[in-house]
Amino acid sequence: MIELHLRHRQGDFELETDLVVPAEGIIGLIGRSGSGKSTLFSCIAGHTRPRRGCISLNGRLFFHSAHRINLPPAARHIGVVFQEGLLFPHMTVRGNLAYGARNVGTSFWNEVIETLDLASLLDARPARLSGGERQRAAIGRALMAEPELLLLDEPVSALDPGLKARTLDLIARVQERTQTPMIYISHSPEEVRRLCSRVVTMQAGRIISISDGAAGSKARPHLASAQALRCTG
Amino acid sequence: MLSQMEQDALILSLRASTLAVLWSLPIAIALGWMLGQKRFPGHALLNAVVHLPLVLPPIVIGYLLLLVLGRNGMLGAPLDALFGIRIAFSKSAVIIACAVVGFPLMVRAIRQSAEAMDPRYAHAARSLGASEWRIFFTVSLPLMTPGILTGITLAFARAVGEFGATITLAANIPGRTQTLPLALFTVTQTPGEEAAAARLCILSLLLAGGALLASEAITRRIPQGATR
Numbered sequence: 169m170i171e172l173h174l175r176h177r178q179g180d181f182e183l184e185t186d187l188v189v190p191a192e193g194i195i196g197l198i199g200r201s202g203s204g205k206s207t208l209f210s211c212i213a214g215h216t217r218p219r220r221g222c223i224s225l226n227g228r229l230f231f232h233s234a235h236r237i238n239l240p241p242a243a244r245h246i247g248v249v250f251q252e253g254l255l256f257p258h259m260t261v262r263g264n265l266a267y268g269a270r271n272v273g274t275s276f277w278n279e280v281i282e283t284l285d286l287a288s289l290l291d292a293r294p295a296r297l298s299g300g301e302r303q304r305a306a307i308g309r310a311l312m313a314e315p316e317l318l319l320l321d322e323p324v325s326a327l328d329p330g331l332k333a334r335t336l337d338l339i340a341r342v343q344e345r346t347q348t349p350m351i352y353i354s355h356s357p358e359e360v361r362r363l364c365s366r367v368v369t370m371q372a373g374r375i376i377s378i379s380d381g382a383a384g385s386k387a388r389p390h391l392a393s394a395q396a397l398r399c400t401g
Numbered sequence: 402m403l404s405q406m407e408q409d410a411l412i413l414s415l416r417a418s419t420l421a422v423l424w425s426l427p428i429a430i431a432l433g434w435m436l437g438q439k440r441f442p443g444h445a446l447l448n449a450v451v452h453l454p455l456v457l458p459p460i461v462i463g464y465l466l467l468l469v470l471g472r473n474g475m476l477g478a479p480l481d482a483l484f485g486i487r488i489a490f491s492k493s494a495v496i497i498a499c500a501v502v503g504f505p506l507m508v509r510a511i512r513q514s515a516e517a518m519d520p521r522y523a524h525a526a527r528s529l530g531a532s533e534w535r536i537f538f539t540v541s542l543p544l545m546t547p548g549i550l551t552g553i554t555l556a557f558a559r560a561v562g563e564f565g566a567t568i569t570l571a572a573n574i575p576g577r578t579q580t581l582p583l584a585l586f587t588v589t590q591t592p593g594e595e596a597a598a599a600r601l602c603i604l605s606l607l608l609a610g611g612a613l614l615a616s617e618a619i620t621r622r623i624p625q626g627a628t629r
Contacts, residue, residue, distance in 0.1 A: 240527070242528070242529075247529075250521055254521050254522055254525055256522065256540060256543075258546075267526065267531070268528075268530055309525075315528075
């Protein structure tokens with residue numbers, strides 16, 4: 169389970185989010201810019217410390233304001249993929265993939281490279297790669313650390329439409345093969361509908377609906393739980 | 402081609418400037434990274450203190466250093482009494498003067514490259530399980546390399562040209578503390594030494610120009626695209 173109960177304020181913006189969903193498949197997180205997706209991303213990854221609340225993944229507490237728990241990002245085992253990929257520019261693709269791959273077995277290493285079609289790029293520097301190649305390598309880099317959860321922040325929005333579709337297929341395939349739960353952040357409902365088993369919609373810092381991604385199912389309104397700020401773990 | 406005095410001055414200038422840069426580099430990297438990436442109380446004050454030698458007249462720097470490091474100075478007196486080390490008017494004094502005047506230029510260049518570094522590179526590294534030390538050495542330091550190289554060049558060029566602080570702290574002793582600019586000063590004060598003055602001028606030009614060309618050449622080999 170992914171369990172979040174967060175209260176955070178940044179200037180005029182207020183985040184008030186309660187979410188409990190199974191940690192499986194690809195969870196879509198959509199909303200316009202300014203809806204709080206990025207703040208939520210940053211809180212889960214551990215780059216931003218929320219004012220109050222708790223975050224837990226499969227019973228493991230990352231953050232609990234009342235118990236003064238705040239696991240550093242390096243200890244959370246959460247992979248991140250940014251819109252621009254942000255591969256380390258001074259390393260080859262191989263170096264990038266190996267950066268977090270400390271205990272990874274050869275079979276998993278090869279599987280990720282094969283699924284993401286990275287074999288021919290291993291010796292290239294990031295500056296030489298196309299946008300799509302860069303994103304594939306960035307997803308590979310995050311997976312090689314064997315994260316318990318992978319956060320993807322608009323990973324295809326900088327790509328042209330054809331490449332976008334292919335990269336989305338790759339993400340789906342990688343999820344299927346590695347079974348890594350993912351949170352996929354996007355402002356595009358089509359992308360998310362196509363990819364995600366569950367879709368969470370945010371608006372003005374709150375979650376307004378959660379729907380099952382299966383075609384035809386209707387979104388049900390999300391009621392913020394009354395007994396907020398209680399994380400199991 | 403060069404007289405003994407000119408050779409001595411050239412070698413001392415090169416040696417002192419190189420050592421000054423090498424000694425101050427680790428501190429400049431640490432400070433530049435801190436000032437560029439971190440926000441902490443006293444940030445503005447630290448920044449101002451680091452930049453002070455850039456705006457102070459070099460003679461003032463030399464005099465202040467003499468007050469601290471001279472035989473009766475705060476540090477100079479115990480150093481002399483305990484270890485018999487006398488810094489003022491020695492070769493070490495030349496190195497210290499060169500290091501102090503070049504330091505702000507070095508920190509400034511490194512700070513700028515640290516500021517330009519996208520903090521999400523560090524976020525990505527952290528999410529891959531890297532410790533802060535590992536991130537610093539494997540991600541931040543390589544991304545700051547262009548700034549570090551620029552800083553080294555600027556500080557080296559400034560150190561080679563250093564005059565005021567050196568003559569105050571180290572004096573102008575031929576063969577001992579007489580650097581290139583000090584030798585040039587001496588020959589310009591001596592009638593009939595125009596040829597020597599010309600030679601020393603050309604040497605200074607070659608040194609400064611060479612440092613600039615070298616840094617351009619190195620910077621062009623560094624892959625770009627690390628900035629936000």
